[in-house]
Amino acid sequence: MSTIVLLTLTGLGLGALYFLIASGLSLIFGLMDVLNFAHGAFLAVGAYGTWWASEYLPGAGADGVGFLLAVAFGVAAGTLAATLVELCVIRPLYGRHREQILATVGLSLAVPALLQAVWGADPLPFPRPDLVSGTVGVLGVNVPRDRFLLILAAVAVFTALWLFNARTRYGLIVRAGVQDRAMVTALGIDVRRAFTLVFAIGGAAAALAGALGGLYFGVVTPTQGLSLLIFAFIVVVIGGTTSLTGCAVASLAVGLVQQFANYYTVAGLGDIAVVVVLALVLLTRQGGLAARKSAERVA
């Protein structure tokens, strides 16, 4: 029983991390049909921004309010990076999906290499505030505290995104754009501003995931982003791009499947189990998922 509780909580923590990455990816892909390989770079920027701020930024530190400030700095850096990428790289290539993918692929190779050039390839120890270090007892199990922080952050981001989607005018435009971009444009609404906004939101969520992923793994490395990104892609494909809830459910499912399969079978099989789930979903439920939409739009 205690094992199940532990696995569930850590699985939820991992799922929360996936959700933070996948929510932005899914928004970007849903609205703009851009398969954003640079998302891993935003994550790395967020992680390194947080690490840098906690070391060097006056006022920020490894603990308490200082750490919050450091995370805020990292998120701001990720948001800025995402906005710049949208304005300078994606925007001139609107309507050319292949080139957009190629450009983000180039960025996904170049940005981690740049980070590696500046701070080295070795993993850097990530600051760990007292509040989230150590474990806490839940139903007689010692669960690492940072998992709860991840879950809390994911719930907060989910709520914020949901409120944004449901209650604001831009959320309405984004939702309408996901449904039918051409129609929204025809009605005289400038969807491109929504594109930049969605990229900024996605970048912020990814940077937050980078900062919290630094807590989760204890270190930051330049290439951390890409392996997480692949699972986020899987989440996006399983959850579909039309609903935030689908994305959240898929993230949790992937995180839980991974944790449980890794524990009860050979380590590493959990990651492969996720791939199997993806293949099954794609082959059995082509209609309701991203598959149909992308086939129509991209092919």
Add this chain to the structure above:
Amino acid sequence: MTETDVTAKTPDRPGPSPAAGSPNPAARARRRPPAWAAPAAVLAVALSLPFSTLTLPGVFEGALNGPPTLHLLATCLVFGGLATSYDLLYGRVGLLSFGHALYFACGAYAAALLMSVLDLPLGWAAVLSVLGGTLLALVLGAVSLRVNGIALAMVTLAFAQAGSILVARDPGRVTGGEEGLSLDTAHVPDAFVGVVDTVNLYWAAVAYVAVTLALVWWLDASPVGRVWRGIRANEQRVAVLGVNPYPYKLAAFTVSGGLASLGGVVYLLVAGGVTPVVTTAEFTLTLLVMVALGGAGTRWGPLLGAALYTYADHRLLQLGGSDAFAALPAWIAAPLSQPLFVLGALFVLMVFFFPGGVVALPGRIRSVWRGRRGPARTKESP
């Protein structure tokens, strides 16, 4: 896909051209009569290189037939063949697969394991691992090709990731985990072992590239190739015309996977081993960069792009450790010493300013030149 491919093909034309959509990019370049002349000339140069003692200071270290240079050239050629096999999917059929590394790694790892575990000689190991890689591509292709577009990219990426994880986790201590496997020299003919015999590795790489190019070109000229071009331009229309695209796509996927696993075997010989780096998603992304750098869907583009990329990667790494770099201020030297940063940034710029890749450059330069020379531009353009 359709519109991007057309724009990628046409930028070397000054004005709007109604013939842009016609799937005949080769016809323009083949104004000089014999079609076999260019491949024959390239092959002749490739075959004569090991007999040349020429030194190209600044380009290669030492003589052209020195082992380091031949080794670098062999590596360039292996990646050139691999990129050509990837381009069969990406450039010729228009399938965006992110799992090509899997088949390459399958060839390399399977050959290494067959030799070290089952004590098979190189020949049998090579045949079996290429067959295995082809079969794997057939099975995974049959599953993945049921979806299209981005979903296909995701499924292939996921399968390749599963392979990558499998290799990294090292089940039963056979794949060597992070360390990778080294070539078991006991089962390799003596001709492929030792620094003096680097020239034989070079021959193997040349043979691999020749086989890959010949097969891809031959298939492209065959009726199958015509259907592939149709699928790239408009898959729905091909289906409406009564041709089921699925078997054609699966054929491309299988051939491409088989050629990649053959490349894996040759890579195992040339590199003297295999590391998990070749299983990763980054490796497939690098292949995509190579193909786009050279020019997707063209005869020489992928080979050229891969050779340029591999060469630049190698040289930048060397330059990063040289004295010239030590003189530069740290904030310039540090990013420049990362080949991936330089290549990635260059690639992004290239996507913007030179769509169509390196092979489209002469045409673009020519059109710019014509535009500069006078107002006769509209008359000159055909």
